[in-house]
Amino acid sequence: APAEDPAASAAAPAASAASRAGCRQPAPGGAMAAESIRALEEFIDREVERLLPRRQKFTQSVEAAILAGGGDADGDGQDERRCPLLDGCRVEVVGSTSWGGAVPQSDLDLVLITGQSGGVEAAEALELLGALRHRMESQGGGAGKSFELVEAPRVPILRIQDGQLSCDVSVDQPRSLGHREALQRALEGRPEVLRLIRLVKYWLRRRGLPMAAEGGLPSLAWTFTALRLAEEHPVGTPVTTLVHDFFSKMRQLGEMSLDVHRPSSSAESPALRWRRRPPASAAWRDEWMQLLWVDDPTLPVSERSVSTVGATSATGDLVASHSHGITPPSIPSALGALYVAEFRLAWKALSEGSWDRVWKLASTETRVSLPAAVNEKKEKALLHVLLMDGAVVLGQLQQVKRCPGVSCEAMHRRDQSSELVLQHCSLQEENKTLTVQTSMGDPLVTCHPCHWVCAVTTWGNPKTVLGDGLDRLVEIRRLLAESRPDEKWQRSSKTKGQRGDDAGQHATPQMRAFGRPAFMPVAFGAGQTAAAVASRGAAAGGARLMQPVMVPVWLVVNMNGAAANARAALAAQKQQQQQQQQPQPQ
Numbered sequence: 001a002p003a004e005d006p007a008a009s010a011a012a013p014a015a016s017a018a019s020r021a022g023c024r025q026p027a028p029g030g031a032m033a034a035e036s037i038r039a040l041e042e043f044i045d046r047e048v049e050r051l052l053p054r055r056q057k058f059t060q061s062v063e064a065a066i067l068a069g070g071g072d073a074d075g076d077g078q079d080e081r082r083c084p085l086l087d088g089c090r091v092e093v094v095g096s097t098s099w100g101g102a103v104p105q106s107d108l109d110l111v112l113i114t115g116q117s118g119g120v121e122a123a124e125a126l127e128l129l130g131a132l133r134h135r136m137e138s139q140g141g142g143a144g145k146s147f148e149l150v151e152a153p154r155v156p157i158l159r160i161q162d163g164q165l166s167c168d169v170s171v172d173q174p175r176s177l178g179h180r181e182a183l184q185r186a187l188e189g190r191p192e193v194l195r196l197i198r199l200v201k202y203w204l205r206r207r208g209l210p211m212a213a214e215g216g217l218p219s220l221a222w223t224f225t226a227l228r229l230a231e232e233h234p235v236g237t238p239v240t241t242l243v244h245d246f247f248s249k250m251r252q253l254g255e256m257s258l259d260v261h262r263p264s265s266s267a268e269s270p271a272l273r274w275r276r277r278p279p280a281s282a283a284w285r286d287e288w289m290q291l292l293w294v295d296d297p298t299l300p301v302s303e304r305s306v307s308t309v310g311a312t313s314a315t316g317d318l319v320a321s322h323s324h325g326i327t328p329p330s331i332p333s334a335l336g337a338l339y340v341a342e343f344r345l346a347w348k349a350l351s352e353g354s355w356d357r358v359w360k361l362a363s364t365e366t367r368v369s370l371p372a373a374v375n376e377k378k379e380k381a382l383l384h385v386l387l388m389d390g391a392v393v394l395g396q397l398q399q400v401k402r403c404p405g406v407s408c409e410a411m412h413r414r415d416q417s418s419e420l421v422l423q424h425c426s427l428q429e430e431n432k433t434l435t436v437q438t439s440m441g442d443p444l445v446t447c448h449p450c451h452w453v454c455a456v457t458t459w460g461n462p463k464t465v466l467g468d469g470l471d472r473l474v475e476i477r478r479l480l481a482e483s484r485p486d487e488k489w490q491r492s493s494k495t496k497g498q499r500g501d502d503a504g505q506h507a508t509p510q511m512r513a514f515g516r517p518a519f520m521p522v523a524f525g526a527g528q529t530a531a532a533v534a535s536r537g538a539a540a541g542g543a544r545l546m547q548p549v550m551v552p553v554w555l556v557v558n559m560n561g562a563a564a565n566a567r568a569a570l571a572a573q574k575q576q577q578q579q580q581q582q583p584q585p586q
Helices: 006-010 030-068 122-138 174-187 191-206 219-230 239-254 301-306 333-351 468-482 509-513 530-539 562-580
Strands: 090-094 108-113 146-150 157-162 165-171 256-260 272-276 292-294 382-388 391-401 419-430 433-438 445-447 452-459 464-466
Touching: 030 090, 030 108, 030 122, 030 157, 030 165, 030 191, 030 239, 090 174, 108 122, 108 174, 122 146, 122 157, 122 165, 174 191, 174 219, 191 219, 191 239, 219 239, 219 256, 219 292, 239 256, 239 333, 333 382, 333 452, 333 468, 382 419, 382 445, 382 468, 391 445, 391 468, 433 464, 452 468, 464 468
Parallel strands: 108 165, 256 292
Antiparallel strands: 090 108, 146 157, 157 165, 256 272, 382 391, 382 452, 391 419, 419 433, 419 445, 452 464
16 A cells, blocks of 8 residues: 555555455556645645635634624614524534535535424525524624525525635535534545545536536535445555546446445445436437436435335336435436546546546636626637537527526526527637637527536637637547447548548547548538538538448537438438448448
8 A cells, every 4th residue: 555545554455356355456556646646635635724714714703693693773673683593593514514525615514403393494594594694794794705695495595705715504404414424424434535535526626517506416416426436445445546446437427327325234235326328318319317316325214215216217227216315316418428528538537647637627618607698708719518419519609598587697507498599610620720610601509508518718710629628528529429339430441641641640639539530520501411511521622421321410510400300311311322232331
């Protein structure tokens, strides 16, 4: 075991069959990986320690507002700060701060416990949080802070912002207390597991992956997932092994869904259950998919057993119900593609020995949330990536039509009511770079926020795709291609010399991912067929498609039903060729 992990010296490192049999295996990545992890953890510890006084001051401000009580400043008996229920509350620290899993970007989570039997209703919770806000603002506890009362139907929250530090205050959340106790028990005597969880949480933040407030999966879900994966390893396993195993397994979400349960002594009830998705979901054609479901360990076994009674998967496995889980039953496929692409990129970096690259900070544009209004200056430099009907759609945002009642600054990723209007774009290769081509003659693309994947940075004139957003786009393209092996295209049989260039030798990995030099990305305009596009490409003297029928469906940048027409045309041509029994070019 590496010297930097004293607890690992007394136990076998990896949870492979060999390690469980007592054979010691070297930790993945060797000394360089261990040193990279150690330096990263030292930085995280310093930043968390630096922010600790501010988090403590947040807690003290809330406690002081409760103890001070309400008053009647105007003498009219109508002071809106008066709330007897608030006066009897106590404050509990929950979330990652309470069990040692905080990272620099973590929010502070507080729960007000009223002591009422069964807790309070949402309307009473809103009243209580509103009174707390007024007290903090009037008594000086809100100096330099901004307040937002989030009127969620299930769990209202008072969000207090002080610079980059955020504090979420809720009311009577016994499950939050249960999660705190469950994690404290599970992590006792397992420091290496806590290290893995913090590294995963830090990776999520650095890569700008959406949290629950934006419509993504909650941080707690990733915490329990990392915990259950690490529990498959012996005590004292090097953290490099745990990190390596985590990303190695999570990249399988591209093909399978994962159910995470509380560990059971029964061999028939494993904590981790991998399930193959139905064909349509596996090919990313469904708008919604099951990616990750995490059981709530705070519920009694009798209640949790009810949660598995419901629909069955294609393989006959039971699918858990959302009412008893930490995660929703399904998420948008666009969001799932984003998560899987990042898992695959992290695994690629580990496989290449570039451990530092895993926690590389994503660019500001790549980490941006979907705005609720169009900023023309910013949108000129952004290319938005959508996933619709299993195809990647690219466009520049022109208009946001918010659903009535939506007033937040960023759109929710599970929003199916608001509309996005984009100018369709495609990517073309010019001088070994990918440039954005705007199709002004095509109709605008209309979709919903649930179709949005991410934004990609562009630069210059003509606009060139740059940054790690391009890596995401390339990885999503590969993901879609691998999910449909029967739709792969036939490449040109010409050799490099017959093509008259050496583009194949000097093409960048990004260009090869987009098919260069065998073909160019193709965008179908309104009413165009595959044959028309292929003829246009041949006439222009560009990279030729050998057969229109071989244009892969996932490559089509579709709009307003053009992809469906294209698929129909491709199918008809393929059927005609099969009837004529003409051999396909190899």
